Amino acid sequence: MNKHIWIIASFVFLFSCNKEEVKDDSFVLEQPEGFPAMQIPSDNQLTKSRVNLGKKLFFDKRLSEDSTVSCASCHLQPMGFADNFQISPGVHGNLGFRNTPTLTNIGYAEIFFMDGGVPTLELQVLNPIENPDEMNMPVPQAIERMAAIPEYQQMALEAYDRPFDAFVLTRAIAAYERTLVSGNSKFDQEVYQGKNVFSQSEQNGYQLFLDKGCADCHSGFNFTDNDFHNIGLYEIYTDIGRKRVTILDSDEGKFKTPTLRNVELTAPYMHDGSLASLEEVVDFLNTGGETHVNKSSLIQPLNLTVSEKADLVAFLKTLTDWDFVNNEKHGIYYTYE
Amino acid sequence: MKKQAFKLLFFGSIVTLALAQYSCKKEGCLDSTANNYNWDAEKDNGSCSYDATLVVEVNPKFNGVDISFDSTYMYAQGYLIQFSTIRFYTTYAKVGNGGTYTNANSVAQFNYANSNVLFSDLVTPGSYDELTFDIGVDSVRNHADPSTYDSDHPLSTMSSGGMYWTWNSGYRFVVIEGRFDSNGDQVIDMNDTPFAYHLGLDPYLRTNTASVSMNLVEEMTTVVSYELNMERFFMNATDTLDMVANPTIHMNPGQEVIGEMLTDNFNASLVLE
Numbered sequence: 001m002n003k004h005i006w007i008i009a010s011f012v013f014l015f016s017c018n019k020e021e022v023k024d025d026s027f028v029l030e031q032p033e034g035f036p037a038m039q040i041p042s043d044n045q046l047t048k049s050r051v052n053l054g055k056k057l058f059f060d061k062r063l064s065e066d067s068t069v070s071c072a073s074c075h076l077q078p079m080g081f082a083d084n085f086q087i088s089p090g091v092h093g094n095l096g097f098r099n100t101p102t103l104t105n106i107g108y109a110e111i112f113f114m115d116g117g118v119p120t121l122e123l124q125v126l127n128p129i130e131n132p133d134e135m136n137m138p139v140p141q142a143i144e145r146m147a148a149i150p151e152y153q154q155m156a157l158e159a160y161d162r163p164f165d166a167f168v169l170t171r172a173i174a175a176y177e178r179t180l181v182s183g184n185s186k187f188d189q190e191v192y193q194g195k196n197v198f199s200q201s202e203q204n205g206y207q208l209f210l211d212k213g214c215a216d217c218h219s220g221f222n223f224t225d226n227d228f229h230n231i232g233l234y235e236i237y238t239d240i241g242r243k244r245v246t247i248l249d250s251d252e253g254k255f256k257t258p259t260l261r262n263v264e265l266t267a268p269y270m271h272d273g274s275l276a277s278l279e280e281v282v283d284f285l286n287t288g289g290e291t292h293v294n295k296s297s298l299i300q301p302l303n304l305t306v307s308e309k310a311d312l313v314a315f316l317k318t319l320t321d322w323d324f325v326n327n328e329k330h331g332i333y334y335t336y337e
Numbered sequence: 338m339k340k341q342a343f344k345l346l347f348f349g350s351i352v353t354l355a356l357a358q359y360s361c362k363k364e365g366c367l368d369s370t371a372n373n374y375n376w377d378a379e380k381d382n383g384s385c386s387y388d389a390t391l392v393v394e395v396n397p398k399f400n401g402v403d404i405s406f407d408s409t410y411m412y413a414q415g416y417l418i419q420f421s422t423i424r425f426y427t428t429y430a431k432v433g434n435g436g437t438y439t440n441a442n443s444v445a446q447f448n449y450a451n452s453n454v455l456f457s458d459l460v461t462p463g464s465y466d467e468l469t470f471d472i473g474v475d476s477v478r479n480h481a482d483p484s485t486y487d488s489d490h491p492l493s494t495m496s497s498g499g500m501y502w503t504w505n506s507g508y509r510f511v512v513i514e515g516r517f518d519s520n521g522d523q524v525i526d527m528n529d530t531p532f533a534y535h536l537g538l539d540p541y542l543r544t545n546t547a548s549v550s551m552n553l554v555e556e557m558t559t560v561v562s563y564e565l566n567m568e569r570f571f572m573n574a575t576d577t578l579d580m581v582a583n584p585t586i587h588m589n590p591g592q593e594v595i596g597e598m599l600t601d602n603f604n605a606s607l608v609l610e
Contacts, residue, residue, distance in 0.1 A: 043485075117505035123482060126494070127503035140498040166484035166494030243590050245505050247538075 025049050027336065032183020034192030034221050038107045040178060044122065044171045048336035049159040054176030056155070057169065059332040063142050064135035065091050071128065071173070072332075074100045078325055080262030081106075081180060086273035096133035097239060099273030104261045104324070107178035110226040114255045114271050117245040121174040126166075143169060182261055182324035183221075190318070192221075198318065205315025208308055213298045214285075217257045223319070228254035229296045232289025233270060241271065253294050264320045278313045388459035389553035391432070393468070395447055395455050396610065397423050397565040404567060406450070409525055412517065413568065413577050418532070419525040422514035423449040423565070424500060425603070426474050426491070432460060432551065433467035442470070444478065446491035446500065455563075465551045468561060472604055473510030473542040480506055502537065511536040511603050513570065517580045533585045536600050541588070543604040562610040569606035573598060 027046040031037060040046060057063065061070040074088040075081040081103035087095045098114060112118040118127065128134040129142050137145075146152050147164040156164035159172060186202070189195045198206065209215055219225045228242045230253040242251035255271050269275040275284060286309065288301035304312070328334050365378025366385035373386055396403055397420075399410040409417040430442035445456035473479075478492060483501060486493035492508070494501070500509045512535055519530035553559050571578045576598060588596045 113504065115504075118503075119480065119506060120482065122484065123503075123506050126484075126501070130503050138498050139501075139503075140495045143495065165488060170482075170484045240590055247590050247593065 027051055027179075029179065030181055030183075032181065032188060032192070034188065035108075035181075035183050036221070038178060038181075040107070041120070041122070044175055046175055046178060047159065049155065050172055050175040051179055052335055053152075053155040053159045053168070054172035054174065055330075055332065056152075057146070057173050058176055060146075062145060062149075063129055063137060065137050069135050074128075074134070075103050077330055078265070080104050080182075080265040080320075080325060082262075082266035084267060086268050090131070090134040091136045094133040094136070096131065098271050099268060101258060102262055102266050103177060103180050104182045104321075105222050105259060106180060108222050109224075111256065115242045115244045116228060116256055121177055122170040125170045125173045139166065139169075180324075180330060182321040184323045185261065185321040186318040187315075188321070199314070201311045201314045202318050204308070205311035205313070206318075208304070208312050209315055212302050212304075212312075213300075216298050217296070218260050223260040224257040226257070228256055229298075230254045230292055230294040231285075231299050232292050232295040233274070233284070235290045235292060237292075239271060250294060253292055260316060261319050262321060262325070264317045265325065278316050279309070282309050282312050387462075387555040389462040389555055390457060390558040391441055391460045391551075391553060392457040392558060392560045393430070393442075393445075393455040394453050394560060394562045395449075395565050395607070396453055396562060397449055397567055399567045404449070409518075412580065413572055414579065414581075416521065416580075417518040417523065417525055418515055418580070419517075420513070420515040420567070422499070422512055423447075423567075425472060425511040426500070426508060427455060427470040427472055427545075428475050428478070430456065430458075430468070430470035432463075432465040432553070433469060434463065434465045438469075439463070439465075441468070444474070444491050446496060457558075460553055462553045462555045465553065466548060467546060468549050468551070469544060469546040471542050471544050472607070473537065474508045475542065476539045479508055479539060502535075507537060507539075509535045509537045510541065511600070513567075517584070519581070530581075530584050532580050533587075534599055535585075535587045536596060536603065538588050538596075541597065541600045543600060545604050545607055547609045549609055563607055564610045566606040566608065570599065570602050573602055573605070 025047040027048050027050075029038060029046055044050070058071045061067045061073070063070060069091050074083050076083050082100045086099060087097065088100045089095060101114070106121065109121070112121065112124040113127075118124045126139050129137050130139050143164070143166055146169065152164045156162065156168045160168050162168065183192075186197050187206075190198045209218075217225050217227070217229055228251065230241070234253065237253040240252050242254040243249065263269075264278065267277055269278070269281050275281050282304070285299070286302045286304045289295060289299045324330075329336070362380050363375070363378045364380045364382040365375030366373045367378060367381040368374060368385045371385035371387055373384065398404060404410075404420055404423070406420055409419045412418045425447050426444065427442070427447070428444045429440075430445070431438040432441050433439075439461050441460045442456040442458040447455045474492070481492070483492055483494045483497055488495040490496060497508060500512060501507075502509060512533075514531065514533045516525050516529045516531050518525055520528055547563075549561060551559055551561065578595065578599070583595055586592050586595055586599060
């Protein structure tokens, strides 16, 4: 009889001990008004230790060949996690062939890169590291280098219960990227939070955005249909876009519809950064674009007046979320405790 | 009272169980290294069976001699070439007997820089008349996440270094790299143009089938050797690849015709020795 009591007693003891030692690692992702819940893979649910590790890696230049370039070199928070180069320089000043896109709400994206060759945020991480025009490090080498840093080993064990490897690298950076949620722009306050903050010009611009077909492609809470379109930017595309992945002629010149959130901060525009300002973008769309067999029928001459163009630009600027770009939690000096 | 009864029942059942075990001693294979090891058997009845080992080797050759990365070779178009990388994937290797197949290997990566062994795997013993595998990675595993494999798995991020397309998630099925004597000085050095033939994409998976009579015997190793004829890789009955005009093929749009030719050539160049 006595024995039984002892066994029960020690169980109680074990449990009480555990409770005291385990700190709360759960991460509560903010879900702004009007946003759906984010789909997060089961093997990479968010925790504080995962996000902290991913953030550290995102800002770490040692992931590049000569330790000069990090993810944050091209994806800068003050510019909505994009930058203001037409083409961003990588190691040795090498230039790729596309403009850096924003990472605003990237956790809601369904397919990655402008030509859609990558199916998950985790797999996307491998590209910039290995890309000769970005960080130029064979991924196995990058992993060996980072795994030799004791701090990363410890953080990997804490976050994923395994030594630092490709799984940890890709999972952690993706976890951090999923926290980059922006949903408190003037637009959100007006439309989702029911506050009366739009000026007359912004209100007109919003109406034009809906009436002129912009919202057919830049649709939903994140201003993208996650699909690919040819908007008639060129008669002859040197960058063939989606066709690069599918090899289908019918995909030539099609690019993923970009979100328009924080678009004011991410100039220049389009896949090649060829349009310098939002005014130039609206001027271009107003013409109805160049002739191309794959051009979407939604791109038509808009016959906008000068003041209508200004209204449309004013509306696009309501998508800027200053709380997001100033949120210190997304920066390298903040640690989730 | 109740406690007593419970105790009796408890010990009673233990005794019964033990007796039951002794009275009908189970027979089976008692060797834990065998295929049919029976963990609850107590008497060996001589039924243990074991796998055979099948080793598949690949010997890359040019003009009939084994390729060395230190040597140069005269290309069909009259200039010297030198190889630096010969790698490829095979999946679903099977041995066949009259059209019935037995699995031999799930996935293997050949990397001539490391060894000339494609795979060494356990196979059910028997007589076979065919060896077949796909060159490349099947569409399911081609788009799976390489970071989820153990690092020594052929498809893992670590082992697939240089064999993975990061902008279009999937593996390169075949990678052949080197340089050709582009300046015509009869030596190959850093001044010469590199060539890189990276073949892949789902529609370009090819099945290689060879007739070979093999008798795979329990606990014995059988070696099957292929030749990879690299002259054949660059040419078919009607065309020879012009390296000067096409030093790199990455299966980009516009490269379909050459990409497909090289894919089919590669399959045809891999033949039994």
